[in-house]
Amino acid sequence: MAGAIVSDVLEQLISIIAMETNQQVRLVVGVKKEIKKLTSNFQAIQAVLLDAERRGLKEMAARDWLDKLKSASYDMDDVLDEWNTAILKKKVCLFLPSPGFCFKQVGLRRDIALKIKRINKNIDSIAREKDMFNIDTSRSIEEPPRIKSTSFVDVSVVIGRDKEKNYLKNKLLHESNEDKKGVHIISIVGMGGMGKTTLAQLVYNDGEVKSNFDKRIWVCVSDPFDEVRIAKAIIEGLTDSVSNFTELESLLKHIHESVTKTKFLLVLDDVWTKEDNKWEPLYNSLNNGLHGSKILVTTRKSTIAGMMESIDIINIEELSKDGSWLLFKRLAFFDRPQQECEKLENIGREIVGKCKGLPLALKTVGSLLRFKKTREQWQRILDNEIWKLEEFEKGLFPPLLLSYNDLPSMIKRCFSYCAVFPKDYEMAKDELIQLWMAQGYLGLKQNQELEIVGEEYFDMLAMCSFFQDFKKDDGDNIIKCKMHDIVHDFAQFLAKNECFMMGTGSDEESSYSFENARHLKMTLEDEQASFPTNLCSIFKIRSLIVRWKYNDSSSISNCLSNLFKQLTSLRALKLDEVFGENLITKIPSEIGKLVHLRYLNMFSLRGIKELPETLCELYNLQTLNMSFCSKLEKLPDGMGKLINLRHLINNGTFALSCMPKGIERLVFLRTLSKLVVGGDGHNSQVFSLDCLKKLDYLRGSLEIRGMGNVIDGAEAKNANLWSKKYLLHLKLYFDYKSEASSTEVSAKDEAVLEALHPPPNLEKLVLMGYRGITMSFDWMAPLTQLRKLTLEDCINCEHLPPLGKLPLLQTLEIRGMRGLKRVGNEFLGIKNNDSSSSSSSLTFFPKLNHLILHKLENWEDWEYEITEDFAIMPCLSYCNIVNCPKLKALPNHFLQATSLERLNIVSSPVLKQWAIYHHIPITSIPRRLFRQLTI
Structure with a gap:
C-alpha cells in the first residue's frame, strides 16, 4: 500500500513542477529546489518499494520502514x-471576491514552504535508511509458496461436498444442451482455500467418471501459464511417456494427433492467466477429441472461466454448519478421549463459527487445536482475531496472499480499505466507490470518469472472490456485497495499525496505538461524548465513521465541534446514530475547517433542519449524502462554491421546499437524486428548471419536484434534458396544492412536457400530477429504451399516451386518471385510427409483461378499431385492474392470450362479470399484495 501513496505524491510533485514551468503557480523562493529534491527522493524510494513491501510481510524492520x-x-x-x-479557493473567489484574499495567499504559501522543508528532512532520513536494510531493485521477489496439486485424494476424509460432487459429476457424464461444438469446458470458481481442488479430485477419482473416459489427465497449471510445460504434461497423461519435443508447435501437433478417437477428461487446476492468446492454441489442439470429452478448470477468477468460454460455471460455496463441524472435529478431536471431547465441544463449535465454512480455515484451526489440551488454550484461539495468530499467517494467509499479490497496486489498497467496516457488514457498492474516490485511490484528475474506474476495481475484486453474498437490482447490477470473515481478517492483517474499530468504555482501548491510524470506526456510548484520552495522534486519520448510542444532543454538538477542529486531515466522514433517536440536531460551523474533506455522509439524520454556510468552504467535497434527513428545510446559499461536487444525494428530504440557484455551477455532478424547482415565490436565487442546462454528466436517477412551478415551455426547453444521455431513471412531479383543474394549468403542463424532450436513454419514467389533457405521440416515440412507465394522478388526461410501439416497455402502471373514458387505437400508437398503412406483421407492446391499472373511475370502453391481425401484448403475464367500476370489457387479445398467468380484478364489478361470462380465470389477491406485483 505504501507504493500507491508514494505514486500519488510523486504524481502531484511532477504536476506542480510542470505548472510552475508553465507559470500556472508561483512557488515561494527556495521551494522549487525542495520540490525537486523531494521528487528525486520519492523516485529513488519508488524503485525499491516492491521489494520492501514483499519483505515487510515477514520482516519487522522492513515493516517499520514502510510505516x-x-x-x-x-x-x-x-x-x-x-x-x-x-488554488481552488482562488478560482472560486474569482466569482465571489474575498477581502484580504491575496494577503492570506502569501501567508499560506510561506506556511506550505516551511512544511515542505520539514517533510523533506524526514524523507531524506527515510531514503538513507533503506540502504541500511539492503532494500534494492535487483532482489528476486519471494512469492508465497504455490503448492503443486495432484489428482490423489483420500475420499474417506472429504466432508460436506456431496451436493457439489453429484452436480459436477452429472455435468461430466452427460452432454450439455448447449449448441457449442467441440470439447466442453466446465469451471469451478471460488476464493483461495474454499476447496476447489478437492472437489475436482473427488470427481476425477470417481468410479463412474473413470469408466466414462478413455484417458484422464491432471495438470497443475499455477502461475505463470507455461504453455510448453502444460503441453508436455498433457502428452505424458495421454501417452504415458515423456515427450522429447521442445517447440510448442510440435507439442501441440502431438496433442492434436493423440486425442483423435479419444474421449478424455483434462483437469487444469489453479488457472490464473487472463491471456486468451496463450489459452486458445492449447484448446484448439485439444478440440480434436471424441464427442463427450471434457475440460475441468479450477480458478479463483470468474473472468478466466468466461475467457475460456466455459459452458458451466460452478461457484463453490462455504461448507454447511454440520459439514464444518464434522471436518473440524475429525482433526481437532483426533485420538482424544471422549470425556475430553465432550468438555471442549461447546467452545469448539464457537471456534468453528468463526471460520464461516471455509475449509482451509477449518483445517488450519483444527490441526492447530489437535495438540492443545486445555480449555484455556482453546479459549485463547476463540478470543483472538484469527489474523493475530501466527499459525494462521503461516497456514491460511499464503493462499489469500497469492490472490492479493496478483492485484494491481491501486486495487490492493481498495481491498485493504474494506477493513474499516465490521465483519458481516453489507457494503453498498456506490458508497464503497465514493469512499475509495475520497481517498484518492481512483486517480486524482477531476475530469476523469472516476466512478467507472471504481466500478472496474470493484468488479475485479468481486471476480477474484474477495467479495461475496451479492445483492442485485432488477437490472442484474450488483448494489451490495459482503466479505467472508476470513477475507476480512486478511484485510485487517494488511491494514493493521491503519484501520481500527472501537467503542468507548472498552478495556482494550488502552492497548491501542493510534500513531499510524488513518481510518477509524467508532461507537460512542457513554454520556461524555468524547474520544478516549490516549488518541494523541487522532488528527492524522483520513476516514471516520462515528455512531452515537445515547441521547444527549448538546454533548454531541460539542463533541462534533471539537472533532472538526482537530481532525483536519479527514477525507471521509460518516455521521451515524441509533435509528429514530434524532440525536444529531446541528452540524457545527467548524465543519468548514475540514479542508481536505471529500466525502460527507449524514444519511438519515432526522434531527437536522439546516446546514451551516461554512460547509460551502469544503472546495474538495465530492460526495454529499443527506438522504432521509427528513426535517432538512433548506440548503446553504453558497452551494455553488462546491465546484468539485460529483454526488449530491438527497433522497427522502421531504421538508426541502427549494434549492439554491448556485447548484447550476456544479458541472461535475454525476448524481442529483432530488431537485426542487422554484418553491420560494418569485425568488430569483432559487433553482429553476433551466438551471439544469449545463449539468450534462448527470446519471442514474433524477427526481424533479415542483414541475408546477415551471413558468413555461421555454424554461423547460432550456433545461436541455435530452442532452443528459447518462440519465436512466426520471421522476417528474407536477405538484399542485389544489386538485382543481383549469384550462390554463392544462395548457401550461402540456407546453412544458412537450418542450422538455426526455433523455434519449431513459429506462424508467414516473409522471405524477400532470394536468394536461393529452401526451403527444412525438414526446413518447423517442423513448425506445423505456422499460417501465408509471402515470399517476394525471387527473385531466382523456387519452392514454401512444405506447404500443415502444420496443422494450415491460411494466406499465396507470393510476388515478379520472378523465379517461375510452381507450382505443391511440394507445397502440396508431394515428387517426388509421391502421391500413401498417404491416400486418406488426406487434404492439412486444415486451410488456406487467400491466397495472388502478383507480380509473370513469373508464368505460377499451377496444381497438383495426382490421389486420395484429399481435398485441404477446408477453403479458400479469394484469391487475383495480377500482375501474365502469369498465365493461377487455379487448379481444385478452381472450386469446396464452402468456397471461395472473389476472386480478377488484372493485370493478362490470368487468368481473364479463370475465366470468368468458370463462377467464381471475386470481384472488389480497389488497396488501397489490404493490408487490409491480416491478
Whole structure:
C-alpha cells in the first residue's frame, strides 16, 4: 500500500513542477529546489518499494520502514492537497471576491514552504535508511509458496461436498444442451482455500467418471501459464511417456494427433492467466477429441472461466454448519478421549463459527487445536482475531496472499480499505466507490470518469472472490456485497495499525496505538461524548465513521465541534446514530475547517433542519449524502462554491421546499437524486428548471419536484434534458396544492412536457400530477429504451399516451386518471385510427409483461378499431385492474392470450362479470399484495 501513496505524491510533485514551468503557480523562493529534491527522493524510494513491501510481510524492520514512509507520504499528501485547495479557493473567489484574499495567499504559501522543508528532512532520513536494510531493485521477489496439486485424494476424509460432487459429476457424464461444438469446458470458481481442488479430485477419482473416459489427465497449471510445460504434461497423461519435443508447435501437433478417437477428461487446476492468446492454441489442439470429452478448470477468477468460454460455471460455496463441524472435529478431536471431547465441544463449535465454512480455515484451526489440551488454550484461539495468530499467517494467509499479490497496486489498497467496516457488514457498492474516490485511490484528475474506474476495481475484486453474498437490482447490477470473515481478517492483517474499530468504555482501548491510524470506526456510548484520552495522534486519520448510542444532543454538538477542529486531515466522514433517536440536531460551523474533506455522509439524520454556510468552504467535497434527513428545510446559499461536487444525494428530504440557484455551477455532478424547482415565490436565487442546462454528466436517477412551478415551455426547453444521455431513471412531479383543474394549468403542463424532450436513454419514467389533457405521440416515440412507465394522478388526461410501439416497455402502471373514458387505437400508437398503412406483421407492446391499472373511475370502453391481425401484448403475464367500476370489457387479445398467468380484478364489478361470462380465470389477491406485483 505504501507504493500507491508514494505514486500519488510523486504524481502531484511532477504536476506542480510542470505548472510552475508553465507559470500556472508561483512557488515561494527556495521551494522549487525542495520540490525537486523531494521528487528525486520519492523516485529513488519508488524503485525499491516492491521489494520492501514483499519483505515487510515477514520482516519487522522492513515493516517499520514502510510505516515511516507511509506516514511521511501522507503528511506530504496533506500539504500538497492544502496547496491545491488554495488554488481552488482562488478560482472560486474569482466569482465571489474575498477581502484580504491575496494577503492570506502569501501567508499560506510561506506556511506550505516551511512544511515542505520539514517533510523533506524526514524523507531524506527515510531514503538513507533503506540502504541500511539492503532494500534494492535487483532482489528476486519471494512469492508465497504455490503448492503443486495432484489428482490423489483420500475420499474417506472429504466432508460436506456431496451436493457439489453429484452436480459436477452429472455435468461430466452427460452432454450439455448447449449448441457449442467441440470439447466442453466446465469451471469451478471460488476464493483461495474454499476447496476447489478437492472437489475436482473427488470427481476425477470417481468410479463412474473413470469408466466414462478413455484417458484422464491432471495438470497443475499455477502461475505463470507455461504453455510448453502444460503441453508436455498433457502428452505424458495421454501417452504415458515423456515427450522429447521442445517447440510448442510440435507439442501441440502431438496433442492434436493423440486425442483423435479419444474421449478424455483434462483437469487444469489453479488457472490464473487472463491471456486468451496463450489459452486458445492449447484448446484448439485439444478440440480434436471424441464427442463427450471434457475440460475441468479450477480458478479463483470468474473472468478466466468466461475467457475460456466455459459452458458451466460452478461457484463453490462455504461448507454447511454440520459439514464444518464434522471436518473440524475429525482433526481437532483426533485420538482424544471422549470425556475430553465432550468438555471442549461447546467452545469448539464457537471456534468453528468463526471460520464461516471455509475449509482451509477449518483445517488450519483444527490441526492447530489437535495438540492443545486445555480449555484455556482453546479459549485463547476463540478470543483472538484469527489474523493475530501466527499459525494462521503461516497456514491460511499464503493462499489469500497469492490472490492479493496478483492485484494491481491501486486495487490492493481498495481491498485493504474494506477493513474499516465490521465483519458481516453489507457494503453498498456506490458508497464503497465514493469512499475509495475520497481517498484518492481512483486517480486524482477531476475530469476523469472516476466512478467507472471504481466500478472496474470493484468488479475485479468481486471476480477474484474477495467479495461475496451479492445483492442485485432488477437490472442484474450488483448494489451490495459482503466479505467472508476470513477475507476480512486478511484485510485487517494488511491494514493493521491503519484501520481500527472501537467503542468507548472498552478495556482494550488502552492497548491501542493510534500513531499510524488513518481510518477509524467508532461507537460512542457513554454520556461524555468524547474520544478516549490516549488518541494523541487522532488528527492524522483520513476516514471516520462515528455512531452515537445515547441521547444527549448538546454533548454531541460539542463533541462534533471539537472533532472538526482537530481532525483536519479527514477525507471521509460518516455521521451515524441509533435509528429514530434524532440525536444529531446541528452540524457545527467548524465543519468548514475540514479542508481536505471529500466525502460527507449524514444519511438519515432526522434531527437536522439546516446546514451551516461554512460547509460551502469544503472546495474538495465530492460526495454529499443527506438522504432521509427528513426535517432538512433548506440548503446553504453558497452551494455553488462546491465546484468539485460529483454526488449530491438527497433522497427522502421531504421538508426541502427549494434549492439554491448556485447548484447550476456544479458541472461535475454525476448524481442529483432530488431537485426542487422554484418553491420560494418569485425568488430569483432559487433553482429553476433551466438551471439544469449545463449539468450534462448527470446519471442514474433524477427526481424533479415542483414541475408546477415551471413558468413555461421555454424554461423547460432550456433545461436541455435530452442532452443528459447518462440519465436512466426520471421522476417528474407536477405538484399542485389544489386538485382543481383549469384550462390554463392544462395548457401550461402540456407546453412544458412537450418542450422538455426526455433523455434519449431513459429506462424508467414516473409522471405524477400532470394536468394536461393529452401526451403527444412525438414526446413518447423517442423513448425506445423505456422499460417501465408509471402515470399517476394525471387527473385531466382523456387519452392514454401512444405506447404500443415502444420496443422494450415491460411494466406499465396507470393510476388515478379520472378523465379517461375510452381507450382505443391511440394507445397502440396508431394515428387517426388509421391502421391500413401498417404491416400486418406488426406487434404492439412486444415486451410488456406487467400491466397495472388502478383507480380509473370513469373508464368505460377499451377496444381497438383495426382490421389486420395484429399481435398485441404477446408477453403479458400479469394484469391487475383495480377500482375501474365502469369498465365493461377487455379487448379481444385478452381472450386469446396464452402468456397471461395472473389476472386480478377488484372493485370493478362490470368487468368481473364479463370475465366470468368468458370463462377467464381471475386470481384472488389480497389488497396488501397489490404493490408487490409491480416491478
